[in-house]
Amino acid sequence: MSIAPEPSTSRGDITLQPGYFTSSLYVEPLREDLKTLTKLFSEQYEAAERPFELFKRLWTEHGWCWLHLRVYDGRGRQTFLRITERVFIERLASTEPLLDRLVALFALYTFHNSQPSSSAPPIYVAPNIAIPIDTYEEMVSLPATVTEPHLLRLRPYAVHVLTTLLDAHVLEILPHSSLRAQNPSILPREVFVVEGQETPTVLQPEGAVDEEGISPSKKKPKKKKGRPSKRDKARKAKDALASLEKYVDKNTVYLIDETDPMSNTEPESTHVVLGQAPHSSLHNYLARKNDLLAAVSHDGAGVAGSSDATQRQGALQRANEAVLERLRQIDAMAAEKGLEVGGEGGEKTGLKRVERAVDELRQCNGSSGILGLLEGAGLGTSR
Structure with a gap:
């Protein structure tokens, strides 16, 4: 059914173009609102004595009853009705949860039958509901799939709704959904992009693959040819x-x-x-190290003090041995991966010098081992 030409709107009136209803600005919020309606119904369904009355109450309380007042001009309203019913039909597929399919069926029935029948001036009313044949078959067989005990109460309502729609001959059967007979073939067709953000990839039907058998969503975006645009330069500068x-x-x-x-x-x-400050850090390090070495080398008085000093000296030597062993492990792991290792720095640097510093501590010649590297340990000039 074609829409007759209409006069332009008077000054100050706002008219929503048909492209708005096929864009992400309308389709995505509508899908989210339908999910919210389904969630509310599932939460209150168990306690409701009459499930369809619960659905109608939720439909009214959350503003769905005012949805038809969103647009009045014929061109925009035709697209608005077709896209809204299509979003409801999407949830009738057998891949959706059973309760979601039932709520979508109730929503489709209520939305189509609540179109204003009389108004002044008259507004466009959609006479039919376009539905692909595969989705139609799944919708007709929906009552037979309601076998779960807690959902059996909804079967009579589903039968009544389907019978009403079939008897009214409002269903317009389209070819199989795989043939993409609906216009537009993909929802949303237009994707709103916020200024400065990355442009999303082109939308593809679920399960679509290219000639190489790879899903377009998993392929890396190709680099644009030519000079970058002003938008790309501004985005990179902001990042x-x-x-x-x-x-x-x-x-x-x-x-x-x-x-x-x-x-x-x-x-x-x-x-x-x-x-x-390097000098301050160095001063703090030397002060703390000297305090540690003084505590380790302090003999104290008596046999007990000498025993404690020997234990402290042994602890210092074990710590040096542990650090040396860890450095050897790191050196071996780096060599296996072909990386630069500590043994390649010459005789005065790297692992060899640490080994000599630890060996000086083993000989008990007054060396502090690794703690004396700053004073020349491992070079034969340690104090």
Whole structure:
């Protein structure tokens, strides 16, 4: 049925174009609303004495009864009715959960039969419901599939709804869905893209594959030929700026004035590397190391003190041996993978020097082992 030409809208009126109802701006929210309606029905179904009355109450409470007032002009309304009924029909497929199929059947029946029959001025009313033949067969056999005990109460309602639709001859049978006879063949046809975001891949039917047998959704997008567009340049610049801001925030430290810690002035910020003074770090390391070595070498007084010192010295030697063994394991693992290893740094660096430092500690010549590397341990010049 074709739509007769209509006059343009008066000044100030808003008209939704047919392309809006085939786009993701309408199709995706409608699918989500239908899922919400199904979820609410499933949650309250067990306690309801009359399930279809529960469905009608939910349909009214959540605004579905006002859906027909969304558009009035003939061209937009024709697409609106066809796409809305098609979304309901999608949920009638046998691959969907049984309760979801029943709710979709109730929604299709209620939406089609609640079209305004009289209005001034008159508005377009869809006389038929277009449905692919394979989905039609699955819909007709739906009552026979309701065998679960907790859903048996819904079988009479499903039979009544199907009988009403069939007796009214409102179902327009289309070819098999695999032939893609519906227009548009894929929903949504137009995908809304937010400025600055990646353009989504072209939508394909579920299970579609290319000539190589690979699903288009799993293939990597091909790089565009030619110079990048202004949009691509702007997107890359925004991504680079966002990454830089995250890096700066993650690695920023604030310098506190040590001479006046209680100062109310805002502390200066800098990179974490610049915020760590090397001389101060070295001084702290040497102080802590000297305290440790002094505690280990302190003999104390009496036999008990000598025994404790021997135990502390033994603990220091075991720690050196453990570190050396771990370094050897790392060296062997790196060599297996062809990476640069510690034994390739010459006699004065790397694993060989650590081995000599640990050997000096074994000889009990006053060396501190690995802790003395900074003072020349392993070079024959340790103190």
